[in-house]
Amino acid sequence: MNYEATVAYLYDQLPMFSRVGQKAYKANLHNTIALCDYLGNPHQKIRTIHIAGTNGKGSTSHMLAAILQAAGFKTGLYTSPHIKDFRERIRINGQMIPQQQVVDFVSKTMDISSNIQPSFFELTVAMAFDYFAHEAVDIAVIETGLGGLLDSTNVITPILSIITNIGYDHQNILGDTLPEIATQKAGIIKPNIPVVIGKAIAETAPIFLQTATNNNAPISFATDHFNTIEAINNNGYLSVTIKQKNNLKNLNYKLGLTGLYQTENICTVLQAVEILNGIDFNIEEQHIQQGVRDVKLMTGLRGRWDVLSEQPLIIADVAHNKDGITQVLQQLQQQYPHKKVHFVLGFVKDKDVAGVLALFPKNGQYYFTNAHIPRALPANELATIANQAGLAGEVFDDVNIAIDTAKQRLNNDAIIMVCGSFFVIAELNIL
The missing domain is CATH 3.40.1190.10 (Mur-like, catalytic domain)
Structure with missing residues (x-):
C-alpha cells in the first residue's frame, strides 16, 4: 500500500x-x-x-x-x-x-x-x-x-x-x-x-x-x-x-x-x-x-486560542466541554469586552451540548455547523438545542461557508470565534 x-x-x-x-x-x-x-x-x-x-x-x-x-x-x-x-x-x-x-x-x-x-x-x-x-x-x-x-x-x-x-x-x-x-x-x-x-x-x-x-x-x-x-x-x-x-x-x-x-x-x-x-x-x-x-x-501545535486572521479577527479554539468553553468565553469578555462576537459552533453527539450551550451569551450572533464525521452532531439538531437555550442563529453544513457568511456581516468591532469540536476546527480552510 x-x-x-x-x-x-x-x-x-x-x-x-x-x-x-x-x-x-x-x-x-x-x-x-x-x-x-x-x-x-x-x-x-x-x-x-x-x-x-x-x-x-x-x-x-x-x-x-x-x-x-x-x-x-x-x-x-x-x-x-x-x-x-x-x-x-x-x-x-x-x-x-x-x-x-x-x-x-x-x-x-x-x-x-x-x-x-x-x-x-x-x-x-x-x-x-x-x-x-x-x-x-x-x-x-x-x-x-x-x-x-x-x-x-x-x-x-x-x-x-x-x-x-x-x-x-x-x-x-x-x-x-x-x-x-x-x-x-x-x-x-x-x-x-x-x-x-x-x-x-x-x-x-x-x-x-x-x-x-x-x-x-x-x-x-x-x-x-x-x-x-x-x-x-x-x-x-x-x-x-x-x-x-x-x-x-x-x-x-x-x-x-x-x-x-x-x-x-x-x-x-x-x-x-x-x-x-x-x-x-x-x-x-x-x-x-x-x-x-x-x-x-x-x-506544530495549533487550535489553542489560534488567531487565524487579524482583519477580520478570527480565532479558533478546540474547546469542547464546559470547562474549556467557560475559559474561552471569559477570555473573550476580558480581552474584547466591547466587541460583538459571531460564534461559529459545531459539536459531537456524545457531549453535554445543552449544558455547554447554556454558557453562551444570548446576544451573540450564531452560526451552527458540523464536521463531516459520523460522530458529529448535525447542525440542524444543534440549532434546535441552541434555540431551547435561547440562542438564535443559522444552520450551515460547512464551517467555511459559515465563516464566509459571518465575514460578510461583520463591522469593524466584531470577532469570529470558532469552537466546539476538534473536528470542526480540522475542516477550516484557513488553518
Whole structure:
C-alpha cells in the first residue's frame, strides 16, 4: 500500500473513537499489550513522561516537549487527536513521522491486526512506541487519549506522571462524578513514580493523594509551588508573571500559546521541570523561556486560542466541554469586552451540548455547523438545542461557508470565534 491507502485503511478499517465514538473504545489493555509484545515491547526501551487530564493535557504536552527539545534532548511526542494530518500525532523534535514509516509499520503489523482487530488508537499508540524506540529518542512525552487507567497508553512505566485537571467530559465512559473521573485519570499513577497534579479541587485531591499513597508515589500539586499573578496579551504572546512560592521569586515568561487558560498549564509545566531536574535532566531557565515562547514553531501545535486572521479577527479554539468553553468565553469578555462576537459552533453527539450551550451569551450572533464525521452532531439538531437555550442563529453544513457568511456581516468591532469540536476546527480552510 502507498501512504494514502495506508491512512485510508487506518481510518476506515479500524474503529476510530473520534469518528464513531464509544463503540471504538475498548475498556482493557489487551490489544495494546499484544501489539507491544509482537513488536518486542518498544515502550520498555524508551524513557517516557505520561500526561492525562480533562483539559490542558495537549498544551502541557507540547510545552514540555518544546522545553526538552530546547534543552537538547531528542524528544518524542505522542498526542491526539490530530487536526489536519494523521502524522501530527507522532513527532520527534517537532517533525512528523515520515509517511514511509507509517506505511512500513502498518504493513508489518497487518497479520496481528487481522487476528486481534485493534482499534485505530491502539494501533497508533503502538506505532508511536515503535517509532520512538527505533529512533532512540532520549525522552517521549505521551498524552493519554481518554481517561487514564484503561487508556491504551497506560502500558508504559514513565519517569514522571502528570495530571493537569479534572472536569466533566466523556461521562458515558469515565463516570458521572468528578471523583469517578479522577479515579480513571489517577490510573496513570505508578508505584514509586513521581506525579504532578496541575489543578486539584476538593472533590478530586483526596483521590490523587490516596492513589499516590497506595503506590508510594511522590506527589506534588503545581499550585503549591507556582501561582500566576499577572497575564497580559502583548504582540502575539501571553506575558505572564509567576510567583515561585518556595523562594518568593517572580518569574516572567512570554508564552506562544495566548489563551488565558495557559496560566494554569505553565505552572504545571514548571513543576514538572523541577521534578525532571531532580531526576537527572539539566533543564535551564533559558530552555524554559525558549520552549514556552516558541512552542508552536517547535512542535506544530495549533487550535489553542489560534488567531487565524487579524482583519477580520478570527480565532479558533478546540474547546469542547464546559470547562474549556467557560475559559474561552471569559477570555473573550476580558480581552474584547466591547466587541460583538459571531460564534461559529459545531459539536459531537456524545457531549453535554445543552449544558455547554447554556454558557453562551444570548446576544451573540450564531452560526451552527458540523464536521463531516459520523460522530458529529448535525447542525440542524444543534440549532434546535441552541434555540431551547435561547440562542438564535443559522444552520450551515460547512464551517467555511459559515465563516464566509459571518465575514460578510461583520463591522469593524466584531470577532469570529470558532469552537466546539476538534473536528470542526480540522475542516477550516484557513488553518
